[in-house]
Amino acid sequence: MKLTKTFTAFFENEKSGGIILLFVTIASLYLANSSFQTEYISLWESELGGHSITHWINDGLMTIFFLLIGLELEREIYHGELSSIKNASLPIMAAFGGMLVPAATFLALNFGTATQSGAGIPMATDIAFAIGILSLLGSKVPASLKVFLTALAVIDDLGAIIVIAVFYTSSIAFVNLAIALGIWAFLFVLNRMKVQNLIPYLIGGVAMWYFMLHSGVHATITGVILAFVIPFGDGSENSTSYKLQHFLHKPAAFIILPLFAVANTCIAIAPNWYQGLTNSNSLGIILGLVIGKPLGIVLFSSIGISSGLCALPKSLKWPHIVGAGMLGGIGFTMSIFITLLAFDNPEIIVSSKIAVIIASVLSGILGFVFLKSILKKEKSGESN
Numbered sequence: 001m002k003l004t005k006t007f008t009a010f011f012e013n014e015k016s017g018g019i020i021l022l023f024v025t026i027a028s029l030y031l032a033n034s035s036f037q038t039e040y041i042s043l044w045e046s047e048l049g050g051h052s053i054t055h056w057i058n059d060g061l062m063t064i065f066f067l068l069i070g071l072e073l074e075r076e077i078y079h080g081e082l083s084s085i086k087n088a089s090l091p092i093m094a095a096f097g098g099m100l101v102p103a104a105t106f107l108a109l110n111f112g113t114a115t116q117s118g119a120g121i122p123m124a125t126d127i128a129f130a131i132g133i134l135s136l137l138g139s140k141v142p143a144s145l146k147v148f149l150t151a152l153a154v155i156d157d158l159g160a161i162i163v164i165a166v167f168y169t170s171s172i173a174f175v176n177l178a179i180a181l182g183i184w185a186f187l188f189v190l191n192r193m194k195v196q197n198l199i200p201y202l203i204g205g206v207a208m209w210y211f212m213l214h215s216g217v218h219a220t221i222t223g224v225i226l227a228f229v230i231p232f233g234d235g236s237e238n239s240t241s242y243k244l245q246h247f248l249h250k251p252a253a254f255i256i257l258p259l260f261a262v263a264n265t266c267i268a269i270a271p272n273w274y275q276g277l278t279n280s281n282s283l284g285i286i287l288g289l290v291i292g293k294p295l296g297i298v299l300f301s302s303i304g305i306s307s308g309l310c311a312l313p314k315s316l317k318w319p320h321i322v323g324a325g326m327l328g329g330i331g332f333t334m335s336i337f338i339t340l341l342a343f344d345n346p347e348i349i350v351s352s353k354i355a356v357i358i359a360s361v362l363s364g365i366l367g368f369v370f371l372k373s374i375l376k377k378e379k380s381g382e383s384n
Helices: 005-032 037-045 053-078 085-110 116-123 127-135 143-167 174-192 199-213 221-227 240-264 273-278 280-306 318-327 332-342 346-383
Strands: none
Touching (some): 005 127, 037 053, 085 116, 085 143, 116 143, 116 332, 127 332, 143 332, 174 199, 273 280, 280 346
């Protein structure tokens, strides 16, 4: 399978970004539990323009990240792995199972309790971390596995965005929402009129973000819907969409996501932190990501292929799908993001973050070890 230039660039950026995320997360956890604990945590809680720095990162900078996700999704739909039913059906089915089974696993332990709103937490996959771990396996990784995991993670992110929009919106200010959607409609008209200049879209996007922020719908949704009115054209390197996507790749991978990771993992871990891992919320997150993710991905892939809805690419084997499912349990960025929307109680938020980190580390290690073993066997089999 030949990889496109755009896909290769995306994969390389996400790979490097995943490695950086790992280092900054470890550094943040260390500083939050060092002699600088008070000053370090206060830094991220300090106010700027009426909101904490963490809030600006989560509601502001992360909107730019979601804009990039939207642009990548749009490209996949028009020219990538999601451009045909045949290519898209397997990762779509896998992603659906990878969201449904973890949520069901969580709800089995938390339904009817105060923490049932956390069902969306184990549904997410962190693209940067998952691809970063996969890249550590080097050139032995089949191109079809790279494409499958990337498409799976992108669809997974779309699912997480829909979950945020539908289930984590408590009350809606309809006037502000109508204004935001009206701005989007105006930008859509500009798109239809073939206005290629990016400036009116960016100005309109900022205004749309402001009104969406005050509508009750999470402001980061602005990034996704804005992406679909940015002129795509023929999708070439000269198109407005491509230029913006190319420009945003490095800031998102090397600035926005690391800042999000640092700001949201400055967790002061109590001496008895491990006791919280036995509650239903933490168990639901860990079991949902570590077991529910691979189970759902493999199960729904199997259903799709056996029913004839999907086809298994020649170079993609079932052990590859199992390994991809394990890496899909790396929820990190999106799981922590949904945690912040799901809960108000600081103690539950901290214990949930710890559960997400533990589950993501376990999933990463299991996926890496499993795939390394499988790929080593395949390579030795080929040499024989």
